[in-house]
Amino acid sequence: MRGRRAVLLAALLALAGCAERPPGDGPVTLVFKHARILGPADPFPGLLAEFAAAHPGVRVTSESLPWSSDEQHQFYVINLEGRSPGFDVMMLDVIWVPEFARAGWLLDLTDRVRPEELAPHFASTVAAATWAGRVWALPWNMNVGLLYYRADLLAKYGLRPPETWEELEAAVRTIRAGERDPRLEGYLWQGKQYEGMVVNVLEALWANGTRLLGADGAVFPEPARAVEALAHLRGLLATGVSPRWVTAADEELSRRAFGDGRAVFLRNWPYVLDLVEAPGSAVRGRVGLAPLPGRVRGAGAGSTGGSHLGISRGTRHPDLALALVRFLTGERAQRAMATGAALYPTRTALYRDPALVARNRWLPRIHDLMLAGRPRPVTPSYLLLSTTLQPELSAVLVGLKPPARAIADARRRLDYFLASRR
Numbered sequence: 001m002r003g004r005r006a007v008l009l010a011a012l013l014a015l016a017g018c019a020e021r022p023p024g025d026g027p028v029t030l031v032f033k034h035a036r037i038l039g040p041a042d043p044f045p046g047l048l049a050e051f052a053a054a055h056p057g058v059r060v061t062s063e064s065l066p067w068s069s070d071e072q073h074q075f076y077v078i079n080l081e082g083r084s085p086g087f088d089v090m091m092l093d094v095i096w097v098p099e100f101a102r103a104g105w106l107l108d109l110t111d112r113v114r115p116e117e118l119a120p121h122f123a124s125t126v127a128a129a130t131w132a133g134r135v136w137a138l139p140w141n142m143n144v145g146l147l148y149y150r151a152d153l154l155a156k157y158g159l160r161p162p163e164t165w166e167e168l169e170a171a172v173r174t175i176r177a178g179e180r181d182p183r184l185e186g187y188l189w190q191g192k193q194y195e196g197m198v199v200n201v202l203e204a205l206w207a208n209g210t211r212l213l214g215a216d217g218a219v220f221p222e223p224a225r226a227v228e229a230l231a232h233l234r235g236l237l238a239t240g241v242s243p244r245w246v247t248a249a250d251e252e253l254s255r256r257a258f259g260d261g262r263a264v265f266l267r268n269w270p271y272v273l274d275l276v277e278a279p280g281s282a283v284r285g286r287v288g289l290a291p292l293p294g295r296v297r298g299a300g301a302g303s304t305g306g307s308h309l310g311i312s313r314g315t316r317h318p319d320l321a322l323a324l325v326r327f328l329t330g331e332r333a334q335r336a337m338a339t340g341a342a343l344y345p346t347r348t349a350l351y352r353d354p355a356l357v358a359r360n361r362w363l364p365r366i367h368d369l370m371l372a373g374r375p376r377p378v379t380p381s382y383l384l385l386s387t388t389l390q391p392e393l394s395a396v397l398v399g400l401k402p403p404a405r406a407i408a409d410a411r412r413r414l415d416y417f418l419a420s421r422r
């Protein structure tokens with residue numbers, strides 16, 4: 001009888017999500033899902049071993065997610081629909097929190113995480129971890145869209161980093177005419193049909209003084225400006241300022257070409273800096289970074305990006321999972337990630353940390369660019385917005401659809417979808 005009661009109690013505790021250990025005293029395994037590491041030395045095996053050493057009887061296994069944000073999202077949607085997703089701690093792209101919170105997939109951390117604990121992170125990352133006034137994740141790493149340039153080439157032609165679209169195009173023409181190297185491309189960015197392309201389009205909208213969603217939720221509130229922004233991107237490809245293959249480029253494809261010395265400019269995230277400055281890089285010491293150019297001076301802004309760590313609501317070990325999230329988003333781990341994994345901290349103080357700045361002199365500048373970054377629309381429907389837009393935007397970039405028609409079609413489809421969600 002007592003045995004049956006104990007089993008029942010254990011089952012109830014497990015159902016309530018508060019059993020920290022499986023029945024019996026066997027080891028607990030926490031499963032941590034995150035994207036692959038691109039920096040010089042993966043710090044996670046060491047960090048996870050350290051966490052396990054401080055928590056006897058706990059093992060942490062880390063599992064890689066697919067490469068792109070879109071595929072990662074798909075993985076989560078498929079696995080979180082079921083009751084037991086098979087992972088405890090999950091890396092979340094900043095754009096997913098409202099959707100995942102509303103779907104009931106994340107453990108609500110509001111009552112467990114004090115405001116002082118969030119204060120050291122960039123305010124924008126805390127905002128992105130919050131939905132409907134509640135906290136769903138802790139900020140883990142931060143991104144912002146930047147313009148990389150070949151400082152050696154700009155200096156050779158007496159040029160300053162471009163602040164406007166026009167200056168960028170003029171610089172490409174001058175340098176390519178002077179270099180006469182058919183392998184040297186102008187401006188690389190991400191134009192493949194995926195989330196990264198949507199980011200590039202949003203940045204073009206902002207650079208042209210408009211946005212995707214108006215204050216009242218209207219889609220493309222200034223359609224004429226949106227058309228101009230798309231026409232500009234298409235124009236880069238049509239005139240050869242950007243090579244045609246940009247329409248198949250993601251972050252890594254464009255980063256590799258720039259890193260091989262095959263382009264003057266590149267739009268990308270901060271991780272690129274660590275790779276182009278690594279020993280053996282063809283462009284080491286020859287790269288600079290600047291804010292993205294605007295249609296007019298001062299109008300350019302990079303999109304924010306990055307990721308949080310959230311806890312699956314189906315976890316059987318919520319306290320341990322939170323301890324792991326705290327450890328991995330903590331100062332020591334973020335420092336190790338900045339050094340080994342090219343993942344930029346969400347903790348603002350690390351951008352002034354003498355040891356880190358000695359390694360990466362750009363940190364204070366990147367800090368300021370992070371502060372100036374703009375978020376993508378914050379809505380549980382973000383993925384719906386993005387995936388609905390993607391084919392329309394892509395059709396413009398490859399020259400299959402005039403920008404005005406794509407904007408009109410996208411508005412029609414989005415108005416319909418968003419209305420049906422209200």
Ligand code: GLC
Pocket residue numbers: 069093094095143195196197199251269304305306307
């Ligand atoms: C980076 C950013 C993420 C963004 C993605 C787009 O991973 O951190 O926020 O959605 O790029 O490709």
